[in-house]
Amino acid sequence: MQFLQPATWAEALEAKAAHRDAVPIAGGTDVMVGINFGRLRPALLLDLTRVADLRQWDTDDGAVRLGAGVPYARVITELGDRLPGLAMAARTIGSPQIRNRGTVGGNLATASPAGDAHPALLAAGAEVEVASVRGTRTIPVTEFYRGVKRSALADDELIAAVRITPPSGPQQYSKIGTRNAMVIAVAAFGLALHPARRAVGTGIGSAAPTPRRAPAAEEFLAGELDGLWDSRAELPAATAARFGELVAAAAAPIDDVRGTARYRVHALSVMARRALTWAWLDYRKGDPTCA
Amino acid sequence: MRLTCTVNGTTRQVDDVWEGESLLYVLRERMGLPGSKNACEQGECGSCTVYLDDVPVCACLVAAGQAEGREIGTVEGLAPPGELHPVQEAFLEAGAVQCGFCTPGLLVATDDLVSRSLAEGRTPTDPEIREALAGNLCRCTGYEKILDAVRLAADRMAGDARQPGGTR
Amino acid sequence: MSAPTRTPAGAPSAVGGPGGRIGDDARRPDGVLKVRGEFAYGSDLWMDDMLWGVTLRSPHPYARIRSIDVGPALAVPGVHAVLTSDDVPGEKVYGLELADQPVLAFDVVRYQGEPVALVAADHPDTARRAAARIVVDYDVWEPVTDARVALGHPTWNQVHDSPAEVTELSRESADLHPHGNLVRHLKVRRGAPAPTADVVVVGEYEVGMQDQAFLGPESGLAVPGEDGGVDLYVATQWLHVDQRQICAALALPPERVRLTLAGVGGAFGGREDLSMHVHACLLALHTGKPVKMSYNREESFFGHVHRHPATMRYEHGATRDGDLVYVKAEIYFDGGAYASSTPAVVGNGGTMGIGPYVVPNVHVDCYGAYTNNPPCGAMRGFGSVQTAFAYEAQMDALAAELGMDPVELRCRNAMEQGSTTPTGQVVDSPAPVVELLRRLEAMPMPPAVPTGDDVDLRDMPGGVSNTTHGEGVRRGVGYAVAYKNVAFSEGFDDYSTARVRLEVVGGEAVATVHTAAAEVGQGLVTVEQQIARTELGVEQVVVHPKDTAVGSAGSTSASRQTYVTGGAVKAACEAVRGQVLELAQRGVGRPVADLRLDGGKVVSDVEGIALPLADVLGEEVVEETVEWRHRPTESIDPETGQGFAHVQYAFSAHRAVVDVDVELGLVKVVEMACTQDVGKAINPQAVIGQIQGGTAQGLGLAVMEEILVRDGRVQNPSFTDYLIPTVLDMPPMRVEILEYADPHAPYGLRGVGEAPNISSGPAVLAAIRQATGLPLTRVPVRPEHVTGT
Numbered sequence A: 001m002q003f004l005q006p007a008t009w010a011e012a013l014e015a016k017a018a019h020r021d022a023v024p025i026a027g028g029t030d031v032m033v034g035i036n037f038g039r040l041r042p043a044l045l046l047d048l049t050r051v052a053d054l055r056q057w058d059t060d061d062g063a064v065r066l067g068a069g070v071p072y073a074r075v076i077t078e079l080g081d082r083l084p085g086l087a088m089a090a091r092t093i094g095s096p097q098i099r100n101r102g103t104v105g106g107n108l109a110t111a112s113p114a115g116d117a118h119p120a121l122l123a124a125g126a127e128v129e130v131a132s133v134r135g136t137r138t139i140p141v142t143e144f145y146r147g148v149k150r151s152a153l154a155d156d157e158l159i160a161a162v163r164i165t166p167p168s169g170p171q172q173y174s175k176i177g178t179r180n181a182m183v184i185a186v187a188a189f190g191l192a193l194h195p196a197r198r199a200v201g202t203g204i205g206s207a208a209p210t211p212r213r214a215p216a217a218e219e220f221l222a223g224e225l226d227g228l229w230d231s232r233a234e235l236p237a238a239t240a241a242r243f244g245e246l247v248a249a250a251a252a253p254i255d256d257v258r259g260t261a262r263y264r265v266h267a268l269s270v271m272a273r274r275a276l277t278w279a280w281l282d283y284r285k286g287d288p289t290c291a
Numbered sequence B: 001m002r003l004t005c006t007v008n009g010t011t012r013q014v015d016d017v018w019e020g021e022s023l024l025y026v027l028r029e030r031m032g033l034p035g036s037k038n039a040c041e042q043g044e045c046g047s048c049t050v051y052l053d054d055v056p057v058c059a060c061l062v063a064a065g066q067a068e069g070r071e072i073g074t075v076e077g078l079a080p081p082g083e084l085h086p087v088q089e090a091f092l093e094a095g096a097v098q099c100g101f102c103t104p105g106l107l108v109a110t111d112d113l114v115s116r117s118l119a120e121g122r123t124p125t126d127p128e129i130r131e132a133l134a135g136n137l138c139r140c141t142g143y144e145k146i147l148d149a150v151r152l153a154a155d156r157m158a159g160d161a162r163q164p165g166g167t168r
Numbered sequence C: 001m002s003a004p005t006r007t008p009a010g011a012p013s014a015v016g017g018p019g020g021r022i023g024d025d026a027r028r029p030d031g032v033l034k035v036r037g038e039f040a041y042g043s044d045l046w047m048d049d050m051l052w053g054v055t056l057r058s059p060h061p062y063a064r065i066r067s068i069d070v071g072p073a074l075a076v077p078g079v080h081a082v083l084t085s086d087d088v089p090g091e092k093v094y095g096l097e098l099a100d101q102p103v104l105a106f107d108v109v110r111y112q113g114e115p116v117a118l119v120a121a122d123h124p125d126t127a128r129r130a131a132a133r134i135v136v137d138y139d140v141w142e143p144v145t146d147a148r149v150a151l152g153h154p155t156w157n158q159v160h161d162s163p164a165e166v167t168e169l170s171r172e173s174a175d176l177h178p179h180g181n182l183v184r185h186l187k188v189r190r191g192a193p194a195p196t197a198d199v200v201v202v203g204e205y206e207v208g209m210q211d212q213a214f215l216g217p218e219s220g221l222a223v224p225g226e227d228g229g230v231d232l233y234v235a236t237q238w239l240h241v242d243q244r245q246i247c248a249a250l251a252l253p254p255e256r257v258r259l260t261l262a263g264v265g266g267a268f269g270g271r272e273d274l275s276m277h278v279h280a281c282l283l284a285l286h287t288g289k290p291v292k293m294s295y296n297r298e299e300s301f302f303g304h305v306h307r308h309p310a311t312m313r314y315e316h317g318a319t320r321d322g323d324l325v326y327v328k329a330e331i332y333f334d335g336g337a338y339a340s341s342t343p344a345v346v347g348n349g350g351t352m353g354i355g356p357y358v359v360p361n362v363h364v365d366c367y368g369a370y371t372n373n374p375p376c377g378a379m380r381g382f383g384s385v386q387t388a389f390a391y392e393a394q395m396d397a398l399a400a401e402l403g404m405d406p407v408e409l410r411c412r413n414a415m416e417q418g419s420t421t422p423t424g425q426v427v428d429s430p431a432p433v434v435e436l437l438r439r440l441e442a443m444p445m446p447p448a449v450p451t452g453d454d455v456d457l458r459d460m461p462g463g464v465s466n467t468t469h470g471e472g473v474r475r476g477v478g479y480a481v482a483y484k485n486v487a488f489s490e491g492f493d494d495y496s497t498a499r500v501r502l503e504v505v506g507g508e509a510v511a512t513v514h515t516a517a518a519e520v521g522q523g524l525v526t527v528e529q530q531i532a533r534t535e536l537g538v539e540q541v542v543v544h545p546k547d548t549a550v551g552s553a554g555s556t557s558a559s560r561q562t563y564v565t566g567g568a569v570k571a572a573c574e575a576v577r578g579q580v581l582e583l584a585q586r587g588v589g590r591p592v593a594d595l596r597l598d599g600g601k602v603v604s605d606v607e608g609i610a611l612p613l614a615d616v617l618g619e620e621v622v623e624e625t626v627e628w629r630h631r632p633t634e635s636i637d638p639e640t641g642q643g644f645a646h647v648q649y650a651f652s653a654h655r656a657v658v659d660v661d662v663e664l665g666l667v668k669v670v671e672m673a674c675t676q677d678v679g680k681a682i683n684p685q686a687v688i689g690q691i692q693g694g695t696a697q698g699l700g701l702a703v704m705e706e707i708l709v710r711d712g713r714v715q716n717p718s719f720t721d722y723l724i725p726t727v728l729d730m731p732p733m734r735v736e737i738l739e740y741a742d743p744h745a746p747y748g749l750r751g752v753g754e755a756p757n758i759s760s761g762p763a764v765l766a767a768i769r770q771a772t773g774l775p776l777t778r779v780p781v782r783p784e785h786v787t788g789t
């Protein structure tokens, strides 16, 4: 095994172009588990933790550009107001030690259906900025997931950042686990209300081969909210319930050690209904963030 | 590969490190610092918690090479030789140590939590303690006495003239 | 690089500072080493030229081994040895009670993870890669994975009224062992054979497979000796029973197989069977080099026995007033591929399986079966943990049927001193079951379910995962009570050996206590010091490293060490004291009345004498070795189960308060309260620590812990998917300790460790049932069970 530690982004991209089978490592919270148990034996480890650009975030044209290597702990403390959904998701990830190391870039590249960043990114309508020596391209996160643990990343590409437009409305994130901390999602749901666009964003985790949106639920709710955005009137309970059902209908889960498919579908309907109720309450109060 | 880093304030260099080794393996098997424990190698138990540039991490999930040039603090470095850090003292006094396998990681995590709280001029609340220590499994104690120990250490350290984290 | 060395000479020995006596919160003698990270656990041992040993394990739950080719592994540079069953010089099978488990598999593998071959190499990764190159040709068979199917009665006997209704298993390989698939069948027959009652409740229950999940995985270091023997430093629970089995496998006499206890990172029963012990010795003897073996977490799940899963059917009959008339129970323990402690587990489940209640008519059939599931054996509270879930659920169901308060029903039928157990044994020491329950009832309740806008998510079911802000949350309260035998039962010759020495070191009298009793975290080393300080009146007590140079102490299990090894240390101290007083009187030149040891002096208040011990002893070294036994028990009648089976019972009770999100099926335990009679708290802080830790393990089994086995294969051998409670899952606890002395036990003490592990889970279940209104007959409760999905 070789170990490369590029100091700059350009060097990193060159190294990846030269060694397409190199495995990048950021927080190592996925990679090292694989190596420790002999399931991963890369010819080359490409350490990205020295690339300063990856560990920064800034705002660009109103959007947050979150470097792929910013650990979750900083997403929570530094971006809770700008990216509330992602910060809420981050708070559910692993433990403090994991959040001190693990990154959104790593979560994306692993592309596990259970990754907690995904539902929040889907709901927020994020874009993934990937780069190679060939250049940079931007992939809508909806198109990033290509199968169980497969993504749209080419073998010479690295993830540079995610771009997320800060919300014009409330966001929520809920996750089911059978323990009160340190648990991989049995099912997860992210919600973003976008009053400025009069739109609704959703994200479903751990309930399909890839993280996915619930488009029918989004359309339904956007329609129902059409008259309500301005009046900020109470949301009919039946609307929330129907929304929950439509979210659940978008899932295609399986039975596994963590839960049954039936439970996942059921839990999604409950989480979506509740998340919408809370988000709408916040919206009525005029508070775009909630925790 | 050769690895050079600072461990508990001392520069250490080791050779022949296999690139796939974890920082935990290097500390335990190559540097003679077995205080950090290996109970899972998958980030789930926190027994291997060490400071990496002042941030608590699972040493089992840090690739050895990632520690190049970094500062690492382990349980062995919490107190000067022959002395006990207030957190160590509190764990003993409260009866928070049974088999002790979880203890080194908990001590580092507790030191970090208490130091951060004290830096904000307060001691941690119970819910904060629980959330901060949720990555450190203990199979023996049921955690009650660990909570006692953290409260005790926080109170003592708050009353101490010592700078927060100064004994790291 | 120069290799750092942590030689076995650094194996933990404990020097006591100023300490405490019986009844004090004495500090652990190993505590300072532990908080400094200097305590040498098995996995910390190191020798300069040592090799790393690894195990190749069967991927199949059931298969015939056609051939094993070790050639490719031997060819890997850095590999020093590759061994198979052919290289085992002595007995090829071992076992705690029944020798039926291969040291290394030959002919047949009977569970997934069974050791097949060993490799020693100079780096653990080299050894692992080499092991992967061993070629084993298997003829794969269909596994037998259901205990009742394995026994040939897949339906309840009670329902079909014919214990021998045998369905033929279709294949030749259906019998896992030459003696069939039955490990033990225990019958309890008391009172009328066919009793009837006004009110009858029937329930079927299932308990999943729990893991000990001790944090320090199996590890040890074997060092070949110059005499052709071996020294093994190992984290274990019972040095001498290990030694016996290792000797048999290696065909060596005990004096050539010397064991020393390495630091133990928790045990809970999981180290009572051998794991890497013989393997490391084989590799060390074969290579002539020290060999270290250390399992990782995944291998640990395959490397030790688990708690037996159980399926149970109970029928309780009572009068309209709530007096129990009869209990019928049919209990199946799945022992997995090898016997391990299954006979004793069946013993506990069968003899104590109806709980601490007085019942005139009892009819119990308790079975232990072989299957191709992972072997199951000792885990804290074994046999009783499983049955308590069933009998306490039955008590609640009966109370509901009768319209009675569940605590009232329990108190009405509770055992007390003088009661007769279902096995015909008269309870001859305090049995304060009623008081335990009443005290729980009297404890204040935690605050109500938090509501409102600013709920702290950490107080909610689901925690920071943000699944409820109060929606769907219902509170439930549940009670459960348990009793458990302390020490070994059914006629087992249960003893411990203690060697105590008193001498002057540096002008001060110092006692040394030497036993082979394994310290696994529970604090026995502290207790040994406290007893020696109390009995000998000295401050300085050294706890000698635990090894086989002294006689057996028996197992660190069955809540027995403070009782049995404590008793042995007390007796040895008394013998030493007798000699010292003799010396003192010789010095005075006459018999002195009222002579005792106190504060480092030989004292007689009556005669006004206070001689410094150092002066009395001078150069003299007083040493006594005592083998100490608790009063004997008897084996039970094979047809009726009657007999004086158990030497002592421990009693505990729990009240659990839970909040359940009934829509999502998520549970938050809000508070656990526990009352326990400990006879005498030798070290109150350690006693409370045992109660809190035991409570956590019971709670874990109730709501999250299960090794999932499908078709004989473990689905979740990792801490990612085998979940144990975190600090966010454990609620605050209230503990009240009662101290009713058992007149038969040293200091009146009662074993502590297991009882709270037994009553906590059923209390949590009762509380969840109350919150949800569901019967919930399977443990652990999953969200699916609560939501019906």
Ligand SMILES: Cc1cc2nc3c(=O)[nH]c(=O)nc-3n(C[C@H](O)[C@H](O)[C@H](O)COP(=O)(O)OP(=O)(O)OC[C@H]3O[C@@H](n4cnc5c(N)ncnc54)[C@H](O)[C@@H]3O)c2cc1C
Pocket (backbone or CB within 6 Å): A023, A024, A025, A026, A027, A028, A029, A030, A031, A032, A033, A048, A068, A069, A092, A093, A094, A095, A098, A101, A102, A103, A104, A105, A106, A107, A108, A109, A110, A114, A115, A116, A117, A157, A158, A159, A160, A182, A183, A184, A185, B042, B043, B044
């Ligand atoms: C104990 C534990 C608990 C966990 N709990 C959760 C949880 O609750 N929720 C959850 O979602 N996840 C969880 N995880 C998984 C993991 O922490 C996350 O997936 C995390 O986001 C990974 O980030 P990382 O920086 O550590 O990735 P790494 O392990 O460093 O890398 C992960 C993958 O991403 C690739 N990669 C990393 N950075 C880049 C880049 N910039 N460009 C291209 N490829 C890249 C790597 O090659 C690798 O394939 C847990 C892990 C552990 C060990």
Ligand code: FES
Pocket (backbone or CB within 6 Å): B037, B038, B039, B040, B041, B042, B043, B044, B045, B046, B047, B048, B049, B058, B059, B060, B061
């Ligand atoms: S050993 Fe690193 S977290 Fe368990």
Ligand code: FES
Pocket (backbone or CB within 6 Å): B096, B097, B098, B099, B100, B101, B102, B103, B137, B138, B139, B140, B141, C215, C265, C266, C521
């Ligand atoms: S004291 Fe044993 S794991 Fe915590």
